[in-house]
Amino acid sequence: MWLVLRPEHKIHLSQDAFAQAGIDxxxxxxxxxLPKDNVQEIVTQQDFIHTDVIIFTSQMAAQLALPFIGDLPNHTYIYAIGKSTFQTLAQWTEQYPFWCNSHQMIVPPVAQQTSxxxxxLPSLQQLAGKRALIIKGERGRSTLTEAMTERGAEVTSCMVYERNALTTPIATQVWELDDIHGVVVTSNEQLQLAYDVYPHSWLCELKWIVVSPRIAQYAHALGIPNHNITVTHGADDAALIERIQQLME
Incomplete structure (x- = not known):
């Protein structure tokens, strides 16, 4: 059986999605x-009128920020990281078609749904004189900020939620170590939390599905053998299910 590491609000949704695909x-x-206490204030104080690039890093970032973003100017381009993030933006645009002035929302190719x-993307290579806003969670990765700053952009972070480690892990059902032969993980932070909670020797024996080469490198640095690590492209349930199905063939 596989463990799927997700934030608390996603564990039942993910389990249901895998179950529908016939995977336990x-x-x-x-x-x-958790949302920040003052999300509305955090979002509305951003200078959207003079922002050229807006990047939503997650579905939750989009869900929390969109209600407080007014109509954007014609020069603003919108980017989404991840299929679920893009779907949230698309649904909002269908309901409020003028908020982004009919601009096409940009999402990386299916095989590159990461920072x-x-x-x-070609449109993010030359950023001299551009203003960029990254809508994200607190303590999120700095990769986007660092890279876009190096390319000449003035980058601001808008942090609308925070991640907190649970004192006691929460599972969708009772399980024991011997029940598990593999783990699915979508971030370095979740991987590190697993190492903080469970025996390292046990974790190193398991198969791991990770969503980027960066996480694969981090897993290997923690002691997981490379032959136990498989990289998939995309952190949504559909991409993860597809990879497990391939491993089961």
């Missing part, structure tokens, strides 16, 4: 994700 998994939360993938 246990959703396991090692952290919870590294979005940084490879």
């Amino acid at each position: 998994v246990i959703g396991l939360a090692l952290q919870t994700v 590294e993938g979005i940084l490879q």
Whole structure:
């Protein structure tokens, strides 16, 4: 059986998605994700009128920020990291079609649904004189900020939620170590939390599905053998299910 590491609000949704595909998994939360107390104030104080690039790093970032973003100017371009993030933006645009002035929303190719993938887009290579706003969670990665700053952009972070480690992990069902032969993980933070909670020797024996080469490198640095690590492209349930199905063939 596989463990799927997700924030608390996603564990049951992920387990249901895998079950519909005929795969038995246990959703396991090692952290919870909570909106900031003053999301409206945080979002409305941003200078959207003079922003050229807006990047939503997650579905939750989009869900929390969109209600407080007014109509954007014609020169603003919108980027989404991840399929679920893009779907949230698309649904909002369908309901409020003028908020982004009919601009096409940009998402990386299916095989590059990561920060590294979005940084490879041609439209984000030359950013001299541009203003960029990254809508994200607190303590999120600095990759986007660092890379876009190096390319000449003035980058601001808008942090609308926070991640907190759970004192006691929450699972969708009772399980024991011997029940598990593999783990699905979508971030370095979740991987590190697993190492903070469970025996290292046990974790190193398991198969791991990770969503980027960066996480694969981090897993290897923690002691997981490379032959136990498989990289998939995309952190949404559909991409993860597809990879597990391939491993089961």
